[in-house]
Amino acid sequence: MQKITREQLIDQASELLANGTVSTVLGWGAGEFGYDVTPTLFKTAEEMQNGFVFNDFCGANFSKYLVSKTKTLEGKLLVFLKPCDTYSFNQLLTEHRFDREKVYVVGIPCEGMADIAKVKEISGEGISSIASDGDRIVVTTLYADAPVKIDARNVLAERCIHCKSKKHVAYDTLLGEEGDVVASARFDEVTRLESMTPDERFAFWQNELSKCIRCNACRDACPACTCETCVFDNPKSGVENKSPSNSFEEQMFHIIRAFHVAGRCTDCGECARVCPQNIPLHLLNRKFIKDINTFYGEYQAGAEVGSRSPLTDYTTEDLEPSEIFVGRNEHA
Amino acid sequence: MQRVGVFVCWCGSNIAGTVDVQAVSEALKNEPGVVFSANYQYMCSQAGQEMIKTAVKEHHLTGIVVCSCSPRMHEATFRKTAVAAGLNPYMVEIANIREQCSWVHKDVTAGTEKAIILGKAAIAKVNLNTPLTPGESPVTKRALVIGGGIAGIQTALDIADAGFPVDVVEKQPTIGGKMAQLDKTFPTLDCAACILTPKMVDVAQNDKIRIFSYSEVTDVRGFVGNFDVTIKKKARFVKEDVCTGCGACVEKCPMKKIPNEFNLGMDNRHAIYIPFAQAVPKVATIDPDACNMLKNGKCGICSKVCAAGAIDYKQKDEIIEETYGAIVVATGFNPISMEKFDEYAYSQSKDVITSLEFERLTNAAGPTAGMLVRPSDGKHPHTLVFVQCVGSRCESCAEKGKEYCSKICCMYTAKHAMLTRDKYPDTEVYVFYVDVRTPGKNFDEFYRRAVEEYGVKYVKGMVGKIVPEGDKLKVQASDLIANKQLHLDADLVVLAAAIEPDHSARPLATMLTASMDTNDFFTEAHPKLRPVESPTAGVFLSGTCQGPKDIPETVSQAGAAASKVIGLLVKDKLTGNPCVAIANELTCNGCSSCERVCPYGAISYLDKEFRMPDRTTKIRRVASVNPAVCQGCGACTVACPSGAMDLNGFMNNQIMAEVDAICK
Numbered sequence: 003m004q005k006i007t008r009e010q011l012i013d014q015a016s017e018l019l020a021n022g023t024v025s026t027v028l029g030w031g032a033g034e035f036g037y038d039v040t041p042t043l044f045k046t047a048e049e050m051q052n053g054f055v056f057n058d059f060c061g062a063n064f065s066k067y068l069v070s071k072t073k074t075l076e077g078k079l080l081v082f083l084k085p086c087d088t089y090s091f092n093q094l095l096t097e098h099r100f101d102r103e104k105v106y107v108v109g110i111p112c113e114g115m116a117d118i119a120k121v122k123e124i125s126g127e128g129i130s131s132i133a134s135d136g137d138r139i140v141v142t143t144l145y146a147d148a149p150v151k152i153d154a155r156n157v158l159a160e161r162c163i164h165c166k167s168k169k170h171v172a173y174d175t176l177l178g179e180e181g182d183v184v185a186s187a188r189f190d191e192v193t194r195l196e197s198m199t200p201d202e203r204f205a206f207w208q209n210e211l212s213k214c215i216r217c218n219a220c221r222d223a224c225p226a227c228t229c230e231t232c233v234f235d236n237p238k239s240g241v242e243n244k245s246p247s248n249s250f251e252e253q254m255f256h257i258i259r260a261f262h263v264a265g266r267c268t269d270c271g272e273c274a275r276v277c278p279q280n281i282p283l284h285l286l287n288r289k290f291i292k293d294i295n296t297f298y299g300e301y302q303a304g305a306e307v308g309s310r311s312p313l314t315d316y317t318t319e320d321l322e323p324s325e326i327f328v329g330r331n332e333h334a
Numbered sequence: 335m336q337r338v339g340v341f342v343c344w345c346g347s348n349i350a351g352t353v354d355v356q357a358v359s360e361a362l363k364n365e366p367g368v369v370f371s372a373n374y375q376y377m378c379s380q381a382g383q384e385m386i387k388t389a390v391k392e393h394h395l396t397g398i399v400v401c402s403c404s405p406r407m408h409e410a411t412f413r414k415t416a417v418a419a420g421l422n423p424y425m426v427e428i429a430n431i432r433e434q435c436s437w438v439h440k441d442v443t444a445g446t447e448k449a450i451i452l453g454k455a456a457i458a459k460v461n462l463n464t465p466l467t468p469g470e471s472p473v474t475k476r477a478l479v480i481g482g483g484i485a486g487i488q489t490a491l492d493i494a495d496a497g498f499p500v501d502v503v504e505k506q507p508t509i510g511g512k513m514a515q516l517d518k519t520f521p522t523l524d525c526a527a528c529i530l531t532p533k534m535v536d537v538a539q540n541d542k543i544r545i546f547s548y549s550e551v552t553d554v555r556g557f558v559g560n561f562d563v564t565i566k567k568k569a570r571f572v573k574e575d576v577c578t579g580c581g582a583c584v585e586k587c588p589m590k591k592i593p594n595e596f597n598l599g600m601d602n603r604h605a606i607y608i609p610f611a612q613a614v615p616k617v618a619t620i621d622p623d624a625c626n627m628l629k630n631g632k633c634g635i636c637s638k639v640c641a642a643g644a645i646d647y648k649q650k651d652e653i654i655e656e657t658y659g660a661i662v663v664a665t666g667f668n669p670i671s672m673e674k675f676d677e678y679a680y681s682q683s684k685d686v687i688t689s690l691e692f693e694r695l696t697n698a699a700g701p702t703a704g705m706l707v708r709p710s711d712g713k714h715p716h717t718l719v720f721v722q723c724v725g726s727r728c729e730s731c732a733e734k735g736k737e738y739c740s741k742i743c744c745m746y747t748a749k750h751a752m753l754t755r756d757k758y759p760d761t762e763v764y765v766f767y768v769d770v771r772t773p774g775k776n777f778d779e780f781y782r783r784a785v786e787e788y789g790v791k792y793v794k795g796m797v798g799k800i801v802p803e804g805d806k807l808k809v810q811a812s813d814l815i816a817n818k819q820l821h822l823d824a825d826l827v828v829l830a831a832a833i834e835p836d837h838s839a840r841p842l843a844t845m846l847t848a849s850m851d852t853n854d855f856f857t858e859a860h861p862k863l864r865p866v867e868s869p870t871a872g873v874f875l876s877g878t879c880q881g882p883k884d885i886p887e888t889v890s891q892a893g894a895a896a897s898k899v900i901g902l903l904v905k906d907k908l909t910g911n912p913c914v915a916i917a918n919e920l921t922c923n924g925c926s927s928c929e930r931v932c933p934y935g936a937i938s939y940l941d942k943e944f945r946m947p948d949r950t951t952k953i954r955r956v957a958s959v960n961p962a963v964c965q966g967c968g969a970c971t972v973a974c975p976s977g978a979m980d981l982n983g984f985m986n987n988q989i990m991a992e993v994d995a996i997c998k
Contacts (some may be wrong), residue, residue, distance in 0.1 A: 097924075099923070229923055230921050230954075303698075314931050
């Protein structure tokens, strides 16, 4: 389904490794199964030939890895970034989280990545092999006699269905053509939640958040979560590493996290992608983004380096609290 | 663990009337850390303070909670008591059980319950208090006065008299301000120039005072005691230190049809000009919009005739950077624009003028050399109509006028009317008024003289419409006392235009982080008790920038502002507020969120080396707060995504403990 091929990426990286521009490549490697590709470091073209993977499951946003990797590696690090990843990249630069000089960005076009949960709904469990064949994904399972062929467009990840931008806002080299910011219906689901009664909405979130097992995957994958010590890892905070002992705590974890990233979240969707319980966590963040847009004008975190989030900025055009209240009523 | 003493004040019956103080001190006895609890009639009294000191000694207290009035009232008192008892002053917490409790409740049960809760919150906080020590910052012993009118002049002279250097920044080519344009001054009728110009000369000759004329303040940074100010000295294309003010250039300048601002456009000046004879500094200024040499390089006559060689067509704006300990705002006022007042035909007839224009018209140094004539035809006017409150006290016309009283118009109109009758007994003078307000020493006597001795006809009522017809102005007005309409044929109409703050005041207030009211007058720190100080430490107010004022009031306020400045500048060091932000370097990730929200520029970043648990070192970017600049507003603490920013005295854990205590 992807327009760009694994070979094109390897060629590009090999050239930059060979001429000494970069010392290391951050790319995707095979995981335990065909669909759980894993971020991997490659030092040579040969390593890439052997271990580099590029398919419809390469959803991981590499931006956050740059925070730790650029601090320990010698030389420049090549990173492949999809359009949505580049917003996180810029946001991290805005927050001074890594040195831009230590990174070489290869922008790659993206046709949308697949959601393995959706694939499994069609193919069933027990996937033994998975491969792309043109626009289709061919899945072999332990329990089916013949491989199942699935139209890749039917198993797009939610964030890709509502893709907000095909435009790379940062890159050193761009493979393929420059894309554009695209119109998206990403706030439709938020609007639906807003139209619920408070009781219905509470029930919706209680149901969703009660699935949480506090694995912290959303936090660990989130590019906006780059504190030196997370409050949930800090013994002094009193909320350190707790498994959810009651529903209040599990809800608070996600709500505190949503507030924490408000104004800085680029809506990359990693939180929902990595959630093993398939909780639509991105909706919390999108609610904040939608409100910020309504109250302070359109703002896309990470669209440019150094932009100021409306939540930590003040202009004389800002609404007064009373006006915000009116705005909310009109909105409803 | 702290050893906390709780002291519940009755405040006479102020608190004890609605709160069972005995029950409060009993209930708080059992709170964590409390080892002593008592109540007393007036905790702030000498005896009450002694009680605290004794308890500290006898019970070895480490923290004090006083349940009393607002901390704004007596926090400082009880902090001093703590110091006298050997404690750190910041080990005192106040539970406000008066303003926030007894005064807003009627029911004793509810009031008592709330007082106990507020007390518990204060105890929870004091248990987490740590001793704090304020930092010190030096004081730059130089003052800046912004504005060179009578307010700025008087303030500068008074500060300089105390021995401190002062810089006066004036945007016009000369100091003097509005007072220099006036003819006579009420209520004594001294000539304005006669009493002002000696002061202007004093300023020029005072070796402690520097005048930056034709200059503007463009940037202010820093804080009380250390303001870093950028001043733009606009190019006047004349070397100030070389020009002798002889005026030869002005005489020869061929561009002589430029409306003269000093005479409010009632006559013309040259492209190179000296605003008036007694200007300080008395140097010429070239108007770059009018000068042919500057516009297209053709002319150069002034340069040829200047014997001193002072003309410099290539002069550039000069940027001056200077540090000041204190700043006085004296930006003054302007009459509001009359263009929106169509009913008075100001834009249609030259013979409808404002009171300030009338001042120039009767001034011996004015466009008519003091002859009162009609601007339209130069004829002597026989019937004069003065209209008061034009744009003042204008509740219904807020879009063109002002809601406030401009205060000075009643008196200057009486002055104008009286002087006209005195000099030209053949005139008939009418004054239309809403109210005549003359509260001031010898003011009402002055107004009575105008009416009784000089026969000025005061009519209570407003002018509805003025229509120019032939060489007359048809005035339609109502006489509210006789309850009839009046129709007058006037030769000259004088409008007492409302006054408003100078337009440079608003951007200046932003630079100074000083607050303003909705009318753009600077706000004082306290309307009664701190009238010349702005709420921003180190910024003082002088003259009409704070509100409409006449000259006597302006001069007294100027002196008051000067005394406040002197009181600040005599100090060698200022004790800071220890309740400033601090960054926890271990959790700070250097994201710059705090720096972006800090209104004072108190936060910078350091690349700091950290020793890691595995004995390696790591260089990280971390925030660092300058405690002398930080004002403790707390914006950074809420902006920090990592919770690394905290505020001394209001630590996150202290606030949480208070909330927990209240919610328990």
